[in-house]
């Protein structure tokens with residue numbers, strides 16, 4: 005199957021007729037071809053977006069909201085098809101695609117369709133000067149959205165929905181590894197009555213298509229989610245062009261467990277925080293720190309639960325852990341397990357590929373738990389982004405806080421405790437953009453989402469996203 009670019013409401017082959025293979029992670033087979041779009045395709049997408057902007061930016065908020073909510077409804081009514089497509093393209097369990105990825109993609113459109121009707125800007129009365137200042141928040145024009153492969157439609161729409169809600173027109177690129185649901189979204193947008201050119205989707209490699217979007221002199225803002233290395237590269241290109249940038253990058257998140265926590269709840273959630281989506285979520289808690297007094301018990305109980313996880317074909321409803329996204333990524337994750345062993349890490353379970361009958365070439369890896377004795381090692385410092393977690397004991401709050409913060413990343417952290425004072429002390433001092441206490445991945449779309457340090461710059465979510473996709477202009481009137 006060949007997919008096409010979606011430009012100006014229509015589907016097009018890439019101008020250079022240059023195509024990439026698309027692999028099915030569950031069996032390692034090529035099952036489709038996607039455009040490797042050139043800068044000419046990106047330029048065509050830009051021209052379509054630019055032409056659509058004057059009218060879209062003047063479209064009433066009610067009308068924008070109505071169209072976004074219609075897209076959301078159409079995604080919901082096509083949930084099964086979208087979920088099957090996502091699961092096949094990415095390797096994630098169908099149950100996850102049905103319960104998380106596609107519902108959340110639909111919700112992104114509904115949420116920002118509603119949010120835009122509530123978005124307001126400030127005014128400041130300059131008392132004693134007979135003057136008033138007010139802020140206009142105007143759409144920027146044409147903006148670029150570039151998304152990764154781990155939560156394909158979920159993260160693609162997390163950027164697109166606020167961008168178009170705010171009145172911008174978009175040139176968007178999904179990951180070349182998981183382009184399918186983004187391709188399907190084009191038809192849904194047409195059916196919902198989104199005017200042509202408001203959203204344009206170009207497919208291709210980061211180094212060709214993505215690069216052309218970032219380098220485009222008239223694409224005013226880039227919202228990017230992906231690897232930290234890519235983020236650095238994009239920032240270097242965008243800075244001299246004075247583009248607005250939102251970078252959501254990697255994480256190496258601590259999961260800190262105190263002995264006074266609700267143990268059963270912690271255990272159940274820690275399994276999810278470690279291995280959901282094959283551990284390929286930037287928010288996964290990949291470094292587990294356990295208070296020494298319960299370390300032995302936790303070790304036995306956790307390993308027992310992890311061993312019960314069913315690794316299987318993504319389309320099987322009972323699969324807990326599906327296939328990793330690509331052969332290259334599987335090899336990267338395996339290489340980190342070898343590094344950990346060399347660093348004296350003890351593999352408590354997993355560590356090996358899994359062969360599934362009839363799908364022998366699929367990218368399956370057993371959920372892996374590695375016991376370590378220092379935070380100062382590669383396996384605890386670098387993002388693995390797979391079904392691999394480490395665990396080690398700690399004795400004091402001060403010690404665990406120091407280890408939690410001693411990484412270059414600062415995306416999220418989880419704390420398990422019922423002690424309020426400790427919670428307050430730690431949440432104040434942990435270097436992370438998102439901190440969960442006694443839960444994980446509980447999301448409210450109104451909250452600011454993003455990381456500190458090498459996890460990125462800027463915040464998405466709620467009004468933060470609408471502020472990102474608008475230019476603030478202050479007007480001072482003396483009366």
Ligand code: TXE
Nearest residue numbers: 151152178179209210214215230231234253254286387389
């Ligand atoms: O991501 P890339 P990769 C981490 C994770 C993973 C590593 C590398 O550790 O192992 O990053 O993954 C586009 N100009 N995360 O290499 O390349 C690319 O086409 C413009 C964490 O797959 O960063 C894709 O659409 N765009 C992360 C997107 O960037 C470029 C999720 C992300 O791909 C580009 C994914 C360029 N020069 C990986 N080069 C998270 N934060 O959730 C690439 N792209």
